[in-house]
């Protein structure tokens with residue numbers, strides 16, 4: 009076996025690499041060659057391919073998401089906007105709140121419990137990485153038909169996974185949704201959101217600066233999780249003797265993550281951290297390239313020092329591994345000892361794996377040889393972007409013409425009663441208590457409102473009663489009928505739900521679940537929904553602080569309904585003034601507002 | 604001088620900070636205790652709070668029970684110091700054999716979180732003096748391994764000696780928090796040792812000490828005021 | 838290196854809802870002829886040294902004090918061939 | 919009546935947090951010399967009829983489709999003697 013070093017790549021320009029199997033298009037691979045001025049090494053190819061994937065690079069959605077910035081409303085509340093791990097808003101009294109919603113759709117279909125559990129784990133790490141203590145989670149879910157046998161496989165596992173992970177982390181679950189529709193049968197949507205609270209001065213960014221500062225990897229050992237692509241690289245190209253068994257599904261360890269939360273917060277409290285990044289999809293490839301490209305210098309990483317769960321992993325696989333419950337911190341040399349001591353206190357494995365360098369190269373070494381030498385910006389930020397073709401679907405008019413007015417109206421009281429009962433007993437309207445009762449909503453002792461309320465509310469400051477509220481909403485059917493208005497309806501509903509508690513809506517996060525962007529019909533839905541959301545946010549004065557795009561949610565040719573899910577965050581200066589949903593005392597009057 | 608009540612943190616403990624708050628709300632001083640330290644910092648009583656210590660891996664409470672702090676707690680508990688185990692803390696106490704029996708997976712196999720009605724069976728413990736026997740209280744319950752079990756003769760002995768401290772109140776509508784939520788034998792929610800200083804229960808009094816938060820009831824405060832009175836009077 | 842397996846099962850007199858849930862699902866899956874299902878735990882321990890009587894005695898002690906809670910569970914230790 | 923045992927273990931390449939937690943606790947309990955612990959499930963099925971090849975084949979199918987998720991787990995079926 010030859011190690012594919014940078015030197016080796018220079019001397020063997022004609023070696024064929026499996027760029028296609030790794031998901032790169034021909035012109036994208038050519039672009040990598042241009043950037044490097046040579047062919048990439050296997051490890052470099054691993055990094056580019058995973059970082060330039062739709063999931064990590066937002067290559068199909070970026071051009072449209074720009075509107076969220078371009079049309080952003082004037083606000084003083086936004087402390088950190090789109091682009092970081094999660095956005096941060098000012099909620100007053102020196103407190104800041106970070107929140108975000110993300111999808112874990114496909115993994116939850118393959119292994120419902122673990123897929124959903126690791127979805128919660130991922131979003132919570134985004135929150136910790138900002139410097140915040142996570143204080144609550146929410147879980148907007150979309151499942152196939154309630155009576156379909158496969159829903160019986162997927163839904164209980166998903167609910168148990170979200171509960172199993174969130175409960176074990178000690179995060180109250182204060183809201184979410186559960187919608188059944190046949191369009192999600194082969195593509196359930198498992199979105200998870202988290203909220204964190206911090207003081208303004210504790211905000212941390214994913215940034216490696218200060219030459220000589222150490223890069224510390226801490227948390228779980230690295231295993232062969234989710235590295236199908238990298239295994240192709242390792243086995244087909246350079247080493248046919250590697251074991252081919254690489255799990256596509258990650259198993260979560262919420263206990264490890266709870267320890268990560270505590271030790272990270274303790275390190276923040278002692279001001280030991282210069283920059284920090286969680287390891288999510290794309291693992292070390294993502295963490296190192298993003299930390300380096302956001303910072304002022306370069307970075308040098310010794311891959312041999314990464315603690316492994318499986319000693320047979322190749323360097324490409326280590327770079328691509330999606331093992332859960334890992335974080336990467338940049339720490340000044342004088343503070344490394346203290347940082348490691350805090351990790352030891354919490355039984356968390358921590359290892360110095362590299363350092364920040366002068367210059368602007370990301371260099372990665374394996375057995376003393378250089379296997380990566382790239383400009384990190386080209387990996388993390390300068391990936392390809394596409395303005396994919398889109399067009400209003402030919403069937404849109406017919407769909408809109410088929411409106412509810414054509415349905416039979418009840419003529420008698422009995423018919424009305426029967427119809428009302430049908431609506432009330434439909435799985436989409438019936439009580440969700442069997443789900444929400446599996447989630448701890450009391451832990452941390454700050455829950456002011458949780459299910460069955462329309463928005464969850466958490467107390468932030470015990471002395472003053474300052475609190476935050478959150479609601480998530482989305483309606484795939486409305487959005488399919490009219491993507492522009494449907495996205496705005498989701499926004500408006502979540503906004504109202506927050507406002508109805510007495511909190512003032514401040515900002516939103518969104519999770520945009522759509523089919524394949526290569527289908528012009530779907531792309532049109534996406535473009536319209538984003539435009540609708542951006543316009544709506546401008547009108548309501550609530551900036552988009554971040555979110556997530558999940559594309560390719562389809563089974564064969566059939567895409568899911570376009571499903572933008574919107575989370576609105578609000579602030580209330582005293583939770584004692586919250587308005588719960590239930591009727592108050594006898595004699596109170598009932599008003600209907602609006603038309 | 605007020606009483607000092609220690610609150611233990613194991614890796615994976617979740618309710619330590621709320622328990623400290625409950626102790627403060629009751630007017631005592633909360634003293635954090637760390638699982639690796641044998642030193643109990645001269646506290647007058649100890650609470651083992653809820654959570655998933657060591658992820659509940661192996662069995663809930665099974666790994667924590669071997670921590671250094673537990674060595675000291677077992678010793679002090681035998682000497683009469685008041686000890687309260689809530690949820691995971693109760694599981695630790697049974698694993699440590701300070702209380703008899705064991706906790707199993709809930710009969711319906713699901714985690715259950717709800718506002719639970721309990722009947723106080725005895726006020727004769729260090730932690731329940733402020734309640735009246737027969738009183739009904741409502742506090743949050745949240746667990747997946749909450750089914751209390753013990754041999755028939757152990758159960759008989761517990762009943763005969765008046766050591767069943769709380770039962771799930773089963774009379775009434777299930778939706779209102781009545782009913783046995785997990786299949787516990789004889790509806791047992793909490794028990795005490797023979798001396799009455801060690802109490803364990805599954806529901807969470809520390810989540811029910813402020814009128815705005817959680818269920819909005821303060822039925823749990825009595826645990827902390829009971830022990831405080833006992834300690835201050837002593 | 839040898840592997841020692843410790844099986845831990847709930848005592849027969851203790852209700853096993855997990856096993857029951859499996860059993861109840863069987864007819865739905867088209868399975869009959871299984872009159873009882875019990876679910877327990879299996880631990881595989883990789884032992885460094887030789888698995889002699891002394892080693893086995895220690896593992897039995899480990900099972901008794903730690904891997905099983907003998908209030909509710911029985912255990913069984915065997916060397917994997 | 920015969921007993922068939924189905925052992926279900928996480929695949930070796932999959933993280934086993936429970937086994938790890940047990941292993942990490944061993945030194946504290948004064949146990950050394952155990953280099954790895956994996957924790958899995960053990961199902962004991964009481965079969966009514968004879969456990970012939972056909973019965974075993976059906977139980978293997980049950981294990982494959984229901985008792986184990988073969989995305990992350992391996993299983994093993996054996997007749998208990």
Ligand SMILES: Nc1ncnc2c1ncn2[C@@H]1O[C@H](COP(=O)(O)OP(=O)(O)O)[C@@H](O)[C@H]1O
Pocket residue numbers: 146147148149181182183184185186436437438439440443444458459460461462463
């Ligand atoms: N998957 C879920 N996770 C957490 N909470 C949920 C979930 N689904 C529903 N809820 C909560 O249950 C309550 C009732 O939900 P639902 O019946 O959908 O009400 P609504 O139609 O008013 O949103 C709400 O408080 C909602 O936040």
